[in-house]
Amino acid sequence: MTTTPTAGEQIVHARGLTRDFVVRSGGWRRTKRVVRAVVDLDLDIVAGEAVGYIGANGAGKSTTIKMLTGILSPSQGTVRTCGYDPRRSRRALAREIGVVFGQRSQLWWDLPLRESYRVLAAIHRLGPGHRERLDELIEALDLEAFLDTPVRQLSLGQRIRGEIAAALLHSPRLLVLDEPTIGLDVLSKERLRAFLVAERAAHGTTLLLTTHDMDDVQRLTDRIVVVDRGSVAYAGDLPGLVRRVGADRVIVLDLEEPTPPLADLPGTRLLATEHDGLRQRLALLPGSTAAAVLAEVAGRAPLRDLTIEEPDVEDVVRRLYATQRAGG
Amino acid sequence: MADLSAAGSRRPTAAGGLLGPYRALVSSRLRSQLAYRRSFALDVLGSFGVGLIEFAEVYVIFSSISVLGGLDFAGLALLFGLASLSFSLADLLVGHIDRIPTYLRTGTLDAFLLRPLPVLAQLVTSDIQLRRLGRSALALGVLVVALVVNPIDFTPAVITLLLITPIAGTAIFCGLFVVAAGIQFWLIEGSEMANAFTYGSNYAATFPTSIFSLPMRVLFTFVVPAAFTAYLPTLLILGLPGPAWTPAWWGWLTPLAALAVWGVALLAWRAGLRHYTGAGS
Numbered sequence: 001m002t003t004t005p006t007a008g009e010q011i012v013h014a015r016g017l018t019r020d021f022v023v024r025s026g027g028w029r030r031t032k033r034v035v036r037a038v039v040d041l042d043l044d045i046v047a048g049e050a051v052g053y054i055g056a057n058g059a060g061k062s063t064t065i066k067m068l069t070g071i072l073s074p075s076q077g078t079v080r081t082c083g084y085d086p087r088r089s090r091r092a093l094a095r096e097i098g099v100v101f102g103q104r105s106q107l108w109w110d111l112p113l114r115e116s117y118r119v120l121a122a123i124h125r126l127g128p129g130h131r132e133r134l135d136e137l138i139e140a141l142d143l144e145a146f147l148d149t150p151v152r153q154l155s156l157g158q159r160i161r162g163e164i165a166a167a168l169l170h171s172p173r174l175l176v177l178d179e180p181t182i183g184l185d186v187l188s189k190e191r192l193r194a195f196l197v198a199e200r201a202a203h204g205t206t207l208l209l210t211t212h213d214m215d216d217v218q219r220l221t222d223r224i225v226v227v228d229r230g231s232v233a234y235a236g237d238l239p240g241l242v243r244r245v246g247a248d249r250v251i252v253l254d255l256e257e258p259t260p261p262l263a264d265l266p267g268t269r270l271l272a273t274e275h276d277g278l279r280q281r282l283a284l285l286p287g288s289t290a291a292a293v294l295a296e297v298a299g300r301a302p303l304r305d306l307t308i309e310e311p312d313v314e315d316v317v318r319r320l321y322a323t324q325r326a327g328g
Numbered sequence: 329m330a331d332l333s334a335a336g337s338r339r340p341t342a343a344g345g346l347l348g349p350y351r352a353l354v355s356s357r358l359r360s361q362l363a364y365r366r367s368f369a370l371d372v373l374g375s376f377g378v379g380l381i382e383f384a385e386v387y388v389i390f391s392s393i394s395v396l397g398g399l400d401f402a403g404l405a406l407l408f409g410l411a412s413l414s415f416s417l418a419d420l421l422v423g424h425i426d427r428i429p430t431y432l433r434t435g436t437l438d439a440f441l442l443r444p445l446p447v448l449a450q451l452v453t454s455d456i457q458l459r460r461l462g463r464s465a466l467a468l469g470v471l472v473v474a475l476v477v478n479p480i481d482f483t484p485a486v487i488t489l490l491l492i493t494p495i496a497g498t499a500i501f502c503g504l505f506v507v508a509a510g511i512q513f514w515l516i517e518g519s520e521m522a523n524a525f526t527y528g529s530n531y532a533a534t535f536p537t538s539i540f541s542l543p544m545r546v547l548f549t550f551v552v553p554a555a556f557t558a559y560l561p562t563l564l565i566l567g568l569p570g571p572a573w574t575p576a577w578w579g580w581l582t583p584l585a586a587l588a589v590w591g592v593a594l595l596a597w598r599a600g601l602r603h604y605t606g607a608g609s
Binding site: 071 | 445446
């Protein structure tokens with residue numbers, strides 16, 4: 001049954017994936033309740049793709065990842081990752097995938113990174129050739145300065161970089177990142193994204209990423225899958241999702257002097273005005289550009305400053321959930 | 329399009345041989361424990377103290393009586409030495425696995441599941457506690473003194489028994505720890521119960537099984553084979569007859585008891601892990 005994985009082939013193939021949890025509550029008289037974390041989920045990822053896996057907390061993202069990587073068995077349905085059944089061939093699959101859980105460490109808290117990588121190389125039975133790969137990762141993730149510091153003394157940003165190098169040391173075909181940028185400062189996030197883009201360009205690693213961060217989605221993924229209550233609510237690209245839920249980009253105009261509401265600018269919809277029209281918020285309708293709007297504004301009022309707000313993931317997901325629930 | 333060097337390093341090689349990964353794991357753990365010498369020395373001393381207090385308990389009992397369960401103080405010291413050596417070695421090797429609930433909570437077990445090695449083997453090698461050598465050292469000391477002061481005829485059979493018993497006894501206690509770990513997948517808050525099982529059997533092993541009532545004797549012989557780790561071999565070494573139901577020659581059966589315990593242990597572990605990943609029940 002097991003097929004040998006080759007390039008261009010399906011990396012993730014899930015059909016009807018379902019996972020129930022039995023939740024026991026109450027002290028003396030205990031009640032059992034079955035919670036469906038993932039319900040009848042289909043998911044396909046082809047080699048070389050970068051997929052954003054998005055949903056609210058508790059939507060079933062982590063449960064799905066655990067089923068794809070062999071940590072949890074599905075209650076129903078089938079899944080093949082890198083051509084393997086994750087449960088039966090857990091160890092063979094472990095050589096093909098790298099997984100980072102942003103909020104849980106997979107390193108040894110009392111070991112320095114250098115030592116951790118030595119142990120991981122032994123665990124994966126990497127030959128002396130892994131030295132080259134390690135040097136590449138140390139350089140690209142800028143780990144050199146704290147390679148000899150015990151993991152427990154690293155900052156969050158340093159630790160996440162260390163974790164990602166650990167997950168990539170054995171050159172996996174699939175990299176799974178669960179909230180990798182959570183809690184990082186803007187600069188750390190940006191460096192991490194730049195690294196991942198370069199790493200994928202160099203090695204063609206397939207990426208599955210869960211995140212709450214819109215910039216992660218935009219910079220790192222080709223395609224997104226949104227889950228809601230354990231099922232796929234949307235699969236496609238980000239602009240398509242934004243169009244579908246009507247989450248527009250917003251232009252915030254700061255004007256030199258109080259101005260009457262700019263209600264009739266072509267290509268926009270007025271959302272709000274503040275301080276007698278000193279600040280006005282306009283939704284940018286699909287098809288219009290910020291440049292055209294600015295040219296129009298310039299003729300009417302002196303402009304002091306402007307910002308453009310992208311719709312954030314939470315907002316888009318919330319709108320999608322709302323339309324789904326309204327539409328049945 | 330595939331990067332050649334990446335493909336080359338991905339292929340599993342025999343790097344380090346079959347045990348290479350475990351050697352690397354254990355040596356990294358030991359090095360980190362030895363990193364803070366003074367703190368490690370204090371830990372070893374503390375562990376020695378625990379053994380000393382245990383032995384003091386036996387000594388106090390013998391300040392008011394002279395024979396317990398057919399053994400005098402010297403005989404009981406031999407029993408204590410054998411039981412305590414086996415238990416402390418098992419505690420050193422696998423004692424940390426009763427922290428399964430912690431491993432579950434912190435995601436360590438998930439990390440194990442994402443590595444290409446058996447989970448139990450990773451768990452065992454992940455946190456060997458060298459500091460428990462303190463207790464082993466005390467047990468060994470007591471054992472050596474007991475071998476000198478007891479009237480023992482050092483025949484080849486007795487010497488063989490003295491070599492087999494600590495090894496098989498350690499295996500029995502290791503197996504009991506694994507059983508307890510397997511059970512804890514169901515009883516996430518059950519470490520107290522699991523401790524009663526492992527530490528309780530150690531306690532039972534350091535006393536002559538004959539002092540217990542028959543049901544307890546059956547429990548510590550057939551269900552939790554603590555009697556095999558020290559009591560029965562002690563009878564054989566001292567040339568004493570065993571009580572009813574447990575003849576002294578059963579002291580030779582310690583390796584069999586170890587095998588039986590490990591059979592149960594692997595089943596309990598497998599069932600527990602399957603419960604966790606949701607593959608079973």
